[in-house]
Every structure is written in structure tokens, then in C-alpha cells.
Amino acid sequence: MSGQRVVIFANPIAGRGKGRVLAEKLRDRFEREGWEAVTAFERPDEVNSTILAGMTAAVAIGGDGTLRSVVERVTDGGENEGPGVLVVPMGTANLMGRHLGVGLGVKGLEERAVAAISGRRVVKLDVWKIRSAQSEQMFLLMVGIGLDGEIVHALDRVRKGPIGFASYVIPAFGTLAGYRFHAIEVEVDGRVVWPMGPAVAFAGNVKEYGTGFPILPLARSDDELLDVCVLPAKSATDLIEHAVAMVAGEHHLREGVVYVKGKGVRVRSKERVAVQTDGDPAGWTPVEMELMKTRVGFIVPPT
Template identity: 35%
Template sequence: MKIIGIANPVSGRRGKRDLLDDIQACAARRGAEFAWRWSSSAGDAARLAAQSDGADVIVVAGGDGTINDVVNGLKGRGTPLVVVPLGTENIIAKEFGFPATADAVIRRALEGRPLTIDAGSVNARRFMIVVGVGFDAEVVHRLAEVRKGHISHATYLGPLLSTFARHEFPRLVVEVDGVRVFEARGLALVGNLSRYSMGLRILNRASPEDGLLDVCALPCDSRGRLLLHALDIARGRHTERSGEGVVYAQGACIRIDSPDVAPVEVDGEPAGVLPIECRVRPRDVRLLVEERDSAVLARWNGRGDCVPC
């Protein structure tokens, strides 16, 4: 078996080189051909993935942004992925139970069960987790301006406080499958997974296997209301606030526009400003999971069933 590893040298965790060396050594002991390829700049993992013809499995070592790049480089080609969680949030790794030890990574690569899930696209670029508009996107943009090398949750504190003090909530217009569902100042998230930063589940009905994208739009025009939304989200009660203007909807195509300059983030990376058009890409990405991960996947019961290849 031929395994290609794609690694991001500036993902969140330090001291990872020993782990990556151990992964390569474990592959050799199991008789697999394995080689690391290192991304040299932002977005370079997409180029490496595009040049991975002939690989039976790709091991992606990095954060959620690195996984996003690899998925965009593959363009739906179907090469199965195993994730080594080395980023700050590692949302995909947590959602699908990817391991962080060398033996477990190679066991997953050689013995894992294929699982095909949906992706989304925003203005033709694929995403795996979320597209954020407004407040969270401005935090991501501010972080990108000051980021130097490895980051941690503490690195977000300065950009978060700065955004909280200065953010002007944009006027948003949200359409789902051609129907206008929201028009107000606020923030919005479109995604394919329920898990979000810090373990929050804003898109709490989302399933990566239902052929739909989820959107949550929160009306907000003040810092006080933002804090109330944050409290509701932490309690899992925000989707109960439809009478207060909160919109939660699902669809195959979600458009968001604004007369204001409104920042956008995609899978935790800055992605310009509105307008955007998000579309679902059904069964676009293949992951390798373990049978016992069914306990994790059971969270999707009622929102989408586990669909093996």
C-alpha cells in the first residue's frame, strides 16, 4: 500500500516532528510505502494533494485549515483520508475520532472502514466545517493579520477582544434555495458539521451525510445581544429563539449578501467578504473510520445515517 503524508509545519502544536517520524516508522514496520510531503506556504497542501495520484491513502497532519486545503486539492477524487490532529481546534479529528498516536494512525490507514461524507462549496471553494459571516469571521481576519507561526487558544484572545470592542454588525440578507429567510443586522454560519470552536454546537442539527447544508442566522446589533446569543449557544438553546428572529434552516444552496463590507471565514481561515454562495457537494470526501466509531456517528441518528462506501 502507498501512503502519502501531507504535513503543515506551522500548525498549532509544537514538538510534533517526533510523532511524524514515528508514523513513518510504524508504516515501514507494517510493510507500507510512506513518505511525508511538507507544505511550504498557506494553501500549498492543496497543490501536494493534487499531485498525489497513485496514493491509496493520504495522511493529513495539521489543523482544520490544512484538511481544507487537501480536500480542495483532491477535488472529489475519492482518495481516503486519515487525519493527525495537530491544529488548535482539530474539529474534524474530534468529530470523527481520529487518533493522535503513531500506531493508531497507521492502523486506521491500513484497516479503517471507508466513510463518504458531504462537503460544501463557497464561491466554488470546498469546505468541510463552517463558513462564518460577521463577528467570528472578523476575529479570524484579525488573527491572520498578527499570526506568526504556531498558535493556541490564547492567541485568539487579542483578536477576540479587539473585535468585541470594534465590530459593527453588518446587515445580512440570507436566502435558502431561493427563498429569503433572514434580513437583519447580525451574524450567520453555514456548515456541514454540528461541532464548532470550543466544543460549541451552533449548527446542532447538521449531519455530514444528509445532502444538505445548515445555516443559523442570529440577529444582533449590540455587544449585549451578542453576549446573550453566546449564553444561549453554550446552553444549546439558541435554536429555540425563532420568535426573537433567530433563523435555522437547511438547503442545498445558501446565499448571503450585504450592503456593508462583511468579512467571511472558511474552516477557520480568512476568505474575503460577502457576497457568498454556498452549495452542498453530496458524498464528496472519503474518510477512514473504525467500526467502534459508530458510537460517535450515532450522534447523527435522526439527522443522517452512517453511509459506508
């Protein structure tokens, strides 16, 4: 098969510089297939549109944050389904790569990427928009409101370069130790499902979370619905109890826990509460989330 024009987006610092090397190897390999291939190491929103013109596939090398910016760029902010994005997971936060089953270990990766793009098996997944007073952005995976939002904001403040285990865990403990559980109110499709009270809330499209625990065990990424889970929590102890149940996949069945699905979600609070989406800060409450018009195409490896 020929006539492919592949744009390879890579976060050059992902995997301690392996992102760039891998992108160049893939470009050379694609060129040997007779395809046109270009690399883009800039932030996706800064990549010149002449580079993107006529592309038949995009490759995103990096973590969930990189993937989200690539999708945002190649779909014109969710206006179209895009050329088809192949995810090459790299770095610590690559939930989407795992979710799509693109478990591309480094060995044999180039062959698998070529096979995936030639085979062109495309799955179309829902994408969502989250709006706060500070920002409006697309998300693919999950929104966290409360403690994990606080952790992501704290991490973002200290983050310089690639994320390592320590840079996740140290702000996490620092945040947990000093965290006050704020009261929030959660509304789904116009109905208040959680009246103002201390809790943490998650809304998302995939089951798993960064830790591998299924926070939203009933979530599907193509049902045009966002799964919403509100965990009542006044203290770290409450949250630890939820986490224990979560390992067993039973937290959503606990008394007091709210688990619903809907198309539109609003979260308000008396004091501002930190929000994260797909591992990046997404401002503070109040926030609202809604389904975007078009689904986005992802290229997945042949089964």
C-alpha cells in the first residue's frame, strides 16, 4: 500500500529523550515503505498547518497529555474526526495507549506501527469538552475534581521535564497530608445527583485510572455517555476506604457512593476546588462537561 502521508508527533522529552529517537526511526521506516513521513516536535498547537495538509494518519508518541494535544490539533479542536491517530505510549501517564491496546513495546515497534497504519482498523471514540472560568479543553479519558485535581495542580507547579515516580508521589503525599475535603455539588443532565457536601468526584470515558484501578468500572468510550462517580469523603481515611473497595472493583456499590451516566455534567462548590483532566490541570470549579459533536478516529493494531 502506498500514498500514505504520516505525521509523527512526539514529545521530545518523553521517555528521557527516547521520544525524538523513536519518531526519527519511525519516519525512516515509513519512508522505506514508500510513504511520505514527517516529524513534528513542536507543541501540536504550534505545528504549521502546511505540515498537516493531506495527512492520512497521525502518530502520537508520548503520554496522555501529548495525545490530547495531538487529537485537538488534528481534529481542529473536535470539529472533525481527524485522519486517524495511532498511539505510541511513552512516559508514565499513558492510559489511552493501554486502553486502545496499542501496547507497543519498543521491540518490533516499527513493524507494528507500519502494520497498524496499513491495516487501518479505526475505532471511533467519544470526546468531551470541559469548561471552567480558566480554560476550555478537550478530554479523552477522565476528569478528577478534588484531591487528585489538587495533586495534578501541585505536580504541574513542580514539574520540569519528564515525570518520574518521585515527582508524582512526593506532591501526592504533601497534598494528602494538608488536604481539606471541600463540599461540592454535582449535577448530571440537569438533575442534582450529589447535593452540596464533602466529596471527590470523577467523570470519564474509560474504566481505568492512572493507578490501574477501575474508578469507573461501567464506563465505555463509545456510548456517548460520561460515567460519573461521587465518593463521599470528609477525610483521608474515608478516601482510603473507598480505595480499598476500588481494588476489589466494588467502590461504586458502597453506601453513599453515587454512580450515574449522563451527557452533561456540572460541578459547583462554595470554595474553589482543583480540577484535572487526563493528568493536566483544568482550572477550578465551577466546571461543566459536555459531549463534543464528532467522534475521533484512532488507528488500532490488527487483532
